[in-house]
Amino acid sequence: MEITLRQLRYMVALAEEGGFGRAAASVNVSQPALSVQIRELETSLGVELFERRPREVVPTPAGREALIHARRVMEELGELRRISRWRGGLGGxxxxxxxxxxxxxxxxxxxxxxxxxxxxxxxxxxxxxxxxxxxxxxxxxxxxxxxxxxxxxxxxxEEPLFEDRFLLGGSETQIAALGARPVSPAEMRPDRLLLLEDGHCLTDQALAACALARDSGRLDLRASSLSTLCRLVEEGFGLTLIPELALRVERAAAPGLALRRFSAPEPRRAIxxxxxxxxxxxxxxxxxxxxxxDAGRAEIAHAEALSPPRIAA
Structure with missing residues (x-):
């Protein structure tokens, strides 16, 4: 008996869902039909692929090994389908x-x-x-x-698109208190720095730019979005690092948000x-x-118009 793509797809679904009923629903077939295909696959391979428990189904050691190959086959099938989407470049x-x-x-x-x-x-x-x-x-x-x-x-x-420099953002009072001299990221007081909640790469980039550790005593007032951060610092709740890419949108939404360029070399991220x-x-x-x-560089140009970069002496 030959192994079919349908059987492999059902096997992957069963492993991911952990139950025959849920797996059948995920691939839009009846539970008996899915069970028959799994049994036929086990017969073809001569091994038991799943351990049937009262409330769940888990792959056997042989099943885990088979799943590696099944997922690889399904991935290659997906690549074949994606080839038909592209019509001599970007399309489909x-x-x-x-x-x-x-x-x-x-x-x-x-x-x-x-x-x-x-x-x-x-x-x-x-x-x-x-x-x-x-x-x-x-x-x-x-x-x-x-x-x-x-x-x-x-x-x-990986294909680089553009560089996105960071600026310091805060209320007008907070930024004015820094004086007129250029500010270095390493001078940032951790107890005044607001960042996005853990899991955002922007948080890691900001900590690295300021040479800070995660447990460096910064304000325990983390946000889930950059827009929320900008509203908070506009009202005086600390300072934050804002990417140039976001300046046009966030400055329009928070007209009281003050900005300061860092001293060279300015901290930045590569998108x-x-x-x-x-x-x-x-x-x-x-x-x-x-x-x-092209789109990203256009937005960066708008940011430079709002807050011109420092000219090296």
Missing amino acids: RLRLGIIPTVAPYLLPAALPLLRGRDLALDLGVREGQTQALLDELRGGALDAAIVALPIGARDLI GLVRRARSADDGWFSELAQLLS
């Missing part, structure tokens, strides 16, 4: 991931460029933290993701586009990267 369907500290600032500028390139483009956007996006990218749920670089993974291709190294590419990735880079 695109599933794009993007981190929250970039999404609300880059997407409004990038989406018109994408739509102008191909009105028929079927675009899906998933906002999430870096690790979740990389997991979905590796699993085939995303075609590419916009994240902070470097990732440094051998199974991923880039990543894809799987094994995914097919006939030019769509480079084309997408160029569009995103």
